[in-house]
Each structure stands twice: as structure tokens, then as C-alpha cells.
Amino acid sequence: MKKITRTTGLKGTLTVPGDKSISHRAIMFGSLSEGTTTIHGFLKGADCLSTIDCFRKMGISIEEKDETIYVHGKGLHGLSKPEETLDVGNSGTTTRLISGILAGQDFDTVLSGDASLNSRPMGRIMKPLSMMGADVTSINNNGCAPLSIKGHTLNAIHYDSPVASAQVKSCVLLAGLYAEGKTRVTEPALSRDHTERMLRSFGADIVSDGNTCTITPPETLHGQHIEVPGDISSAAFFIVAGLITPDSEITIKNVGINDTRAGILKVCQDMGADITLLNTREEGGEPVADLLVKTSELHGTVVGGSIIPTLIDELPVIALMACFAKGKTIIKDAHELRVKESDRIAIMTENLTEMGADVIDTDDGFIINSRSEDSIPVLHGAEINCSMDHRIAMTFAIAGLNADGETMITDSDCVDVSYPGFFAQLEALNN
Numbered sequence: 001m002k003k004i005t006r007t008t009g010l011k012g013t014l015t016v017p018g019d020k021s022i023s024h025r026a027i028m029f030g031s032l033s034e035g036t037t038t039i040h041g042f043l044k045g046a047d048c049l050s051t052i053d054c055f056r057k058m059g060i061s062i063e064e065k066d067e068t069i070y071v072h073g074k075g076l077h078g079l080s081k082p083e084e085t086l087d088v089g090n091s092g093t094t095t096r097l098i099s100g101i102l103a104g105q106d107f108d109t110v111l112s113g114d115a116s117l118n119s120r121p122m123g124r125i126m127k128p129l130s131m132m133g134a135d136v137t138s139i140n141n142n143g144c145a146p147l148s149i150k151g152h153t154l155n156a157i158h159y160d161s162p163v164a165s166a167q168v169k170s171c172v173l174l175a176g177l178y179a180e181g182k183t184r185v186t187e188p189a190l191s192r193d194h195t196e197r198m199l200r201s202f203g204a205d206i207v208s209d210g211n212t213c214t215i216t217p218p219e220t221l222h223g224q225h226i227e228v229p230g231d232i233s234s235a236a237f238f239i240v241a242g243l244i245t246p247d248s249e250i251t252i253k254n255v256g257i258n259d260t261r262a263g264i265l266k267v268c269q270d271m272g273a274d275i276t277l278l279n280t281r282e283e284g285g286e287p288v289a290d291l292l293v294k295t296s297e298l299h300g301t302v303v304g305g306s307i308i309p310t311l312i313d314e315l316p317v318i319a320l321m322a323c324f325a326k327g328k329t330i331i332k333d334a335h336e337l338r339v340k341e342s343d344r345i346a347i348m349t350e351n352l353t354e355m356g357a358d359v360i361d362t363d364d365g366f367i368i369n370s371r372s373e374d375s376i377p378v379l380h381g382a383e384i385n386c387s388m389d390h391r392i393a394m395t396f397a398i399a400g401l402n403a404d405g406e407t408m409i410t411d412s413d414c415v416d417v418s419y420p421g422f423f424a425q426l427e428a429l430n431n
């Protein structure tokens with residue numbers, strides 16, 4: 001449980017932890033490579049530790065020395081059958097990406113996670129994997145994990161995905177490493193492209209053309225050094241904190257600003273935010289910058305269409321930001337928010353309403369009005385039930401800094417899923 005009270009003047013410089021999506025992939029692709037992969041800036045959040053645990057259980061040696069992770073890969077066919085169920089914890093990324101890898105092995109596995117994970121939809125990967133000839137079943141026959149995956153020979157497909165999801169795309173591409181022929185995925189809008197970028201750097205032949213991506217199975221992958229940039233999804237909480245908390249100025253260093261992830265920066269710009277990108281550079285095949293964020297007078301906007309996959313995990317904190325913007329904000333086309341660690345549309349609406357915000361939930365988003373003429377909403381503290389969802393807990397920590405009275409966040413430890421050290425960094429800026 002954390003207690004948060006109103007503040008002003010957040011000041012300082014911070015570095016957010018490594019990108020979660022990139023950290024997962026570095027462990028996975030390193031495990032499937034010849035030679036050792038070294039990872040600097042790896043996110044030691046619970047989700048990425050679940051990925052490490054799964055690969056260790058399949059015989060991969062993964063060690064940490066002086067803040068560097070060493071993955072001693074055994075090649076595309078070097079994994080061994082785990083003796084027990086693979087525990088994917090709270091991590092959808094681990095579950096969906098690893099399923100593509102496991103479908104092409106010559107052994108059988110069972111994957112299971114926590115209550116939240118085991119209620120998230122897995123039909124979206126079971127369908128394309130079975131089209132490839134894989135044998136993946138939902139043990140409780142409800143389209144969710146636990147999943148039983150029986151290793152099988154796979155055939156290539158062209159999968160037209162109904163959903164813009166990097167987890168689905170990556171699952172199919174990873175199964176494509178083991179399929180006969182070229183595997184192709186088309187998605188309705190471009191989702192994050194870390195799999196394509198990183199697999200290419202490990203030596204895979206991947207061609208991207210608009211929203212279609214094609215993999216030709218390689219003979220081998222080769223271990224690499226991966227520099228993990230700071231996670232923009234974690235930076236998002238401090239971006240919004242800096243913008244809505246009066247008299248603030250925050251520098252967030254080393255943030256990944258890959259176009260397929262940086263939609264929040266476009267939305268902030270549309271809302272009139274004062275954010276300056278400093279020291280823009282490329283590190284480890286990913287664009288990176290330092291962000292200088294200053295308190296701003298924001299106005300409402302419309303967020304929808306193809307930008308949604310580029311800011312999907314940031315939508316809870318964007319919804320909070322909209323409560324502090326003059327006029328109306330509409331967030332639409334974000335039905336995916338309903339199948340994350342929690343139903344993020346329902347839980348955001350419930351908790352923001354509890355704090356006095358003017359929010360209406362729609363099937364695929366929110367309609368948010370600022371409460372007062374001068375756009376300073378009169379939010380008041382409340383007890384926030386975040387349903388063990390890390391992004392909801394962090395969003396309401398930022399809300400609490402801008403609300404009267406006390407905001408109590410129960411189950412606040414769940415922030416460790418993606419951002420261990422979040423509350424300590426927030427406190428440091430608040431002194």
C-alpha cells in the first residue's frame with residue numbers, strides 16, 4: 001500500500017529502466033543463437049525475470065556480472081525439455097512469444113501464469129500456430145493458458161492478423177524460424193518492430209514492407225551485444241507527471257523513441273505539451289533521446305486509428321493526462337486495452353470517477369472532459385484498487401500527486417512487474 005499526496009515542483013533528472021519488450025527478446029533470441037549474447041541495460045522487472053526463468057528451465061545458462069547479462073545460447077535446436085511447467089508469471093509477452101518458439105521444438109511443454117495471465121486471450125496465437133501445423137491447446141478449453149504445446153514440424157503461412165499486436169506478429173515470426181519456407185504476417189496497423197530489428201541483427205532474413213513482414217528461416221542465429229534503451233512506457237509516467245504537476249521540470253535520459261513506440265510524444269505535442277528531445281542518437285539499432293519535460297497548459301485531442309499500437313501501454317496515463325487538459329479528449333480504437341493485465345478501460349474509468357474526474361467509458365476507449373473552465377480539475381484522493389495491474393498503480397501514483405487529500409494505492413508492489421524502483425525515483429523528484 002502506498003500513500004500519495006498533492007505536490008508541486010517535481011524537479012530533477014532520472015534514467016528509466018531498460019525497455020521491457022527489448023529485454024524479453026534479447027533473452028529469447030540470445031538463447032536460440034550460437035555463442036554468447038551480452039545484454040546491457042536489461043530490465044530486471046518480474047516479467048523479464050519470468051522469461052529468464054523459462055529459458056533456464058530449458059537448459060540455457062544465463063548469468064549476471066557487473067550489470068551485464070550473459071546468455072550462453074545453444075542454437076536454434078539447443079533447447080531441452082523442461083522438467084516442469086514453464087511459469088510465465090504475469091507476462092503476456094513471455095507467453096505469446098515463447099509459444100511460437102516452443103511450437104517448433106521436438107519436445108512437449110506446458111505454460112502457465114498467474115490469475116491475470118491465465119485469463120488473457122491466447123486464441124489469437126493458437127489460431128495462426130495451428131494453421132502452421134502446431135499442436136497448441138488450452139488445457140481448460142477456454143482459449144487461455146495454461147497451454148499445452150506439443151512440438152511439431154511446422155509449415156510456413158501468410159497470416160493476416162485481425163489485430164495489430166506485436167506479440168501475435170512475433171509469435172508467428174518465431175514459429176517461422178522453424179517452418180519450411182517463408183512465413184509472412186500482415187497486421188492491420190504496424191505494431192512495435194523490435195522483433196524484426198533484433199532478429200535481423202542476429203542474422204535472420206526478415207523483410208518488412210508496410211504492415212507485412214516476411215521471415216526466411218535461417219541456418220543459425222549469432223549471439224550479439226544488446227544495448228537496451230530506457231523504456232518509453234516507463235518514461236510515460238514521468239512525462240505526464242512533469243506536464244500536469246505545477247512548476248515541474250524533469251529530464252528523462254536515454255529513452256527509446258522508436259516510431260512504433262513513441263506515439264505518446266505525438267499525442268503530447270497535439271495537446272500542447274512542452275517536451276524537448278535532446279541528444280537524439282541511435283544506440284543498438286534503436287533511436288534514443290533525452291526528454292526535457294516542463295509543466296504545460298494542455299488541451300484536449302482525439303487519439304485513435306493507427307497510432308494506437310504505438311502507445312497502447314501508455315493509454316492509462318494518457319487518459320489521466322486528458323483529465324488535466326482543457327476541453328474534451330476522445331480515445332478510441334483501443335479495444336485491446338480490455339485484454340491487458342486488467343480491463344484497463346473499466347478500471348481506469350472506475351478509479352478516475354472515484355477521484356472526481358469526468359470520464360465516460362466506451363467500448364473501445366474513453367471520453368474525458370476537464371472539469372473546470374481553467375482546466376485545473378478538482379481531483380480528490382481515493383483508495384485505488386489497481387487489480388494488481390502495474391500500469392494502473394503507476395498511473396494513480398501520478399494522479400495522487402495532483403489530487404486533494406490522500407490517494408491510497410493498494411497492491412502497489414505490482415509495479416515491480418515492469419518498473420522496480422518506480423516509487424523511489426518518484427520520491428527523489430518530489431524532494
Ligand SMILES: O=C(O)C1=C[C@@H](OP(=O)(O)O)[C@@H](O)[C@H](O)C1
Nearest residue numbers: 021093164165166167168312313
Ligand atoms: O511485444 C511486446 O513486447 C508487447 C506488445 C504489446 O502487446 P500486444 O502485442 O498484445 O499489443 C504490449 O502491450 C506489451 O506490453 C508488450
Ligand SMILES: C=C(OP(=O)(O)O)C(=O)O
Nearest residue numbers: 090091092093313340391
Ligand atoms: C500489456 C503489458 O505487458 P504483457 O502483455 O507482456 O503482460 C504491459 O506491460 O502493459
